[in-house]
Structure formats: C-alpha cells, structure tokens
Amino acid sequence: MEALAVVLNRPGSLSLDRIGLTPPTVADVVVDIAFSGISTGTERLLWHGTMPPFPGMGYPLVPGYESVGCIAAAGVDFQQRIGETVFVAGASCFGEIRGLFGGAASRLVVPAARAVTIDPDLAERGTLIALAATAQHAIAGGQPPDLIVGHGVVGRLLARLTLAAGAPPPVVWETNPQRVSGATGYQVLRPDDDPRKDYRCICDASGDPGLLDTLIARIAPGGEIVLAGFYAERLSFAFPMAFMREARLRVAAQWQPQDLQAVRQLIDHAKLSLDGLITHRAEAANADAAYRTAFGDPACLKMILDWRACA
Numbered sequence: 001m002e003a004l005a006v007v008l009n010r011p012g013s014l015s016l017d018r019i020g021l022t023p024p025t026v027a028d029v030v031v032d033i034a035f036s037g038i039s040t041g042t043e044r045l046l047w048h049g050t051m052p053p054f055p056g057m058g059y060p061l062v063p064g065y066e067s068v069g070c071i072a073a074a075g076v077d078f079q080q081r082i083g084e085t086v087f088v089a090g091a092s093c094f095g096e097i098r099g100l101f102g103g104a105a106s107r108l109v110v111p112a113a114r115a116v117t118i119d120p121d122l123a124e125r126g127t128l129i130a131l132a133a134t135a136q137h138a139i140a141g142g143q144p145p146d147l148i149v150g151h152g153v154v155g156r157l158l159a160r161l162t163l164a165a166g167a168p169p170p171v172v173w174e175t176n177p178q179r180v181s182g183a184t185g186y187q188v189l190r191p192d193d194d195p196r197k198d199y200r201c202i203c204d205a206s207g208d209p210g211l212l213d214t215l216i217a218r219i220a221p222g223g224e225i226v227l228a229g230f231y232a233e234r235l236s237f238a239f240p241m242a243f244m245r246e247a248r249l250r251v252a253a254q255w256q257p258q259d260l261q262a263v264r265q266l267i268d269h270a271k272l273s274l275d276g277l278i279t280h281r282a283e284a285a286n287a288d289a290a291y292r293t294a295f296g297d298p299a300c301l302k303m304i305l306d307w308r309a310c311a
Contacts, residue, residue, distance in 0.1 A: 001030070004310045005105035006287050007097060008061045011049030014288050019062075022093040024109045026075035031088055031108045031115055036284075037066030037127035038294040038303040040152070041207060041230045042101070047295055050232045060097050064104030065090040068126040069307075071115060078112045085122075086115040087129045106284065106310040116260065122267070124281070124304050125274040132157050132263040132272065133255035138203055138228035139165075140259060142250065145203035145226065147196075147218065148172045151179045151188055153277050153302050154228065155205040159186050161263075164271045171196070178299045182276055203228050212237035216247050224248040278302045284310050 001021045008014055024030055043063045045051035067088045071081050091102040093109040102108070118126045135157040139145060144167035148158045151174035162170050169186040171194060180188050191214070198220040204211060207229030215225050216237055225247065227235075241247075266272035280303040282290035287305060294303035 001107070001109070003105040003107035004284065004307075005062050005094065005097075006064065006284075006291075006305075008046055008059060008063055010059045011047060014047075014291055016285065016287050019094050019097060019105070021107065021109050022095060024073065024075065026077065027111055028075055028109050029071045029078055029081060029086075029112045029115050030073040031067075031069040031086060031110060032072045033067050033069035033088075033103075033106055033108060033307045035068045035124040035127050036064050036104045036305045036307065037130075038064070038104075038291060038305065039066065040294055040300070040302075041154075043291075044295050045230070045232050047291065052232060058098055062091075062094050062097055062102045062104055065101045066127040066130045067103035067105075067108065068118070068122070068124065069108070072107075074112065081112065081115070081117075084115075084117050085120040085126070087118050087126050088115055089130055104287070104305065106307045116264070118264070119268070122274070124278060124306075127304060128153065128157075128274045128277055128302070129260065129263060129267075130255070132161070132267075132274065133259040134252075135161055135205075135228070136259040136263050137255040138205075138226055138252035140262070142224065142226065143201045144168075144170070145201045146170050147199040147202040149202065149204040149208075149211065149215070150174065150206035150229070151176075151183070152205065156182065156277060156301075157272075158203055158205060158228070159183070160272055161266075162186075164266055171199075176298050179301070199223055201226065205229050207231055209233040209235050213241065216241050216245055219245055219247060222246050222248070224250060226250045226252055228252045278304055280304070281306060 091108040091110045144162045172188045203226045279301045284305045284307045
C-alpha cells in the first residue's frame with residue numbers, strides 16, 4: 001500500500017513523494033484523505049529549521065496534523081466504519097520517514113480510535129477541528145479571556161469559543177491590517193489604540209516571544225496571561241512589573257480528547273462556526289507553492305491542500 005505524501009527533506013526543501021505505508025493491523029483503519037491543512041505555527045518552524053527539539057523530531061518528515069478523509073478499509077472489528085468521514089490528527093505510517101505529525105498525505109493508516117467521525121458536510125472545514133480543540137484547551141478550566149492577542153485562525157476561534165461560552169465579548173489585538181476584518185460580535189484593535197490596563201485574562205495566540213512585558217503591563221492585579229501560541233525562542237520578562245501586578249502565567253499545551261469532544265459538540269449544535277477561516281486552497285500536486293504561500297503571504301489565514309485528484 002502506498003500514498004503520495006508531502007516530505008520535508010530538510011529546512012526549506014519540500015517534495016511530493018510516493019511512499020510505502022506500514023501495513024494496517026486489525027486495530028487500524030485506512031483513510032483516503034480529501035483535505036489537509038497547513039499549519040503556519042509548527043510547520044512554519046519546521047520549514048525554517050527553527051523548531052525546538054522534540055522526541056521524534058528530525059528530517060525527512062511528513063508534516064501535517066489537520067486531515068479529513070473517508071475510511072476506505074478497516075480491521076475486522078471496525079468494518080461498520082467503512083465510508084465514514086473522519087478527522088485525523090496525523091499518522092505514523094511512513095516507515096523510515098518520520099511521521100511526528102504525518103497528516104499531509106493522500107492515504108493514512110491510523111488506529112481506529114484516532115479516526116474521529118465528523119459530519120460530511122463540514123468537508124474542508126473539518127481540518128480546522130484541531131485548531132478549535134487547541135483554542136478550547138487554552139481556555140478550558142480558566143476564566144474566559146477578555147483580551148486575545150492575534151487575529152489569525154486560533155485567535156478567531158478563541159474569540160468564537162469565548163462567545164459560545166456565554167462570556168462577554170473579548171477585545172482582540174491585531175497589527176496586520178489584512179487580518180483586522182472578519183470579527184463577528186467582538187472588537188479588533190491595534191494595541192496602540194487600546195488604553196485598557198485592567199484585563200483579567202489575556203490569551204496570547206501570536207507566538208511572539210517579545211510580548212510578555214507588554215502584556216503584563218495590561219493585566220489587572222492578579223491577572224493571568226495564557227500562552228496559547230508556540231514559541232521557538234526563550235521567553236523572558238522584567239520582574240518588577242510582574243511583581244507589582246502579581247501576575248500569573250499559564251502555558252496551554254496540546255489539546256486533549258475532551259477538548260476535541262467539546263468542540264465537536266459545539267459544532268454539531270451550531271454554537272461554533274468554522275466558516276470564513278479558510279482563505280487559500282491548492283491542489284496537492286502544487287504543495288511546494290502552497291507551503292510557500294502559507295508561510296509568506298500575510299493575507300493567508302489557512303491554506304488547504306486538496307488530495308482528491310491523487311486518489
């Protein structure tokens with residue numbers, strides 16, 4: 001069994017290769033992928049060679065953790081699932097080629113439990129479930145953010161989830177004029193146009209390691225800053241302001257199954273919309289150009305690769 005897959009051979013070098021897949025076991029399903037998303041966070045770091053070291057990290061590597069497709073084959077206990085539309089958060093089925101993420105391919109072999117059934121009508125929007133779960137994990141268990149930094153896909157999902165939870169509309173900061181539009185029910189401001197210094201919870205989705213001093217100066221006494229981005233560089237802050245504010249810092253890690261379940265329920269009950277977040281699309285055959293656009297065009301919120309012609 002083979003698949004056509006995006007392979008990052010080294011920083012700045014990408015190819016579309018046909019790769020043999022690990023044979024499925026009775027506990028696996030085979031998913032023919034229709035759409036996969038390109039992450040402008042972790043995948044950008046892999047592209048530039050600035051990804052901090054993680055277990056399993058290295059090149060060559062199949063990237064991607066936002067895939068949607070249809071179950072084409074299944075182990076004996078999962079035959080009833082053939083034909084389901086599923087979301088898959090990556091795979092490790094490429095033999096010697098690393099699959100630390102492993103979702104950018106025309107076909108995947110994954111454990112049946114990792115193929116999450118979704119509404120077929122979501123189509124390409126289903127790829128956004130991973131980022132929605134990431135945003136949900138950032139705000140779950142804490143007070144809802146009243147300031148969100150960054151109006152990219154994660155920032156927009158954070159704002160939508162905050163409203164879905166019944167909390168007051170947050171303020172969102174954005175410095176890129178091409179990303180200011182698209183807000184529904186909340187306000188987007190440039191930081192310099194916002195005089196407030198009493199935010200109870202600031203959720204940073206920018207990934208900017210130099211923002212901590214600015215954010216600490218904007219929280220109310222005892223306020224919290226949630227680091228919901230991914231930071232390639234060391235974070236630091238000046239202690240006096242943090243001391244006077246008695247600031248709290250919380251790091252939001254990878255989403256958990258309960259976060260995925262929560263956003264699926266919100267989507268199914270029309271309380272969370274994934275509309276308006278995909279701005280660019282490309283055939284998988286044009287993956288190299290698509291990755292360069294995703295990482296280089298500030299107007300690109302989310303780039304989707306369409307694998308259907310590779311079936």
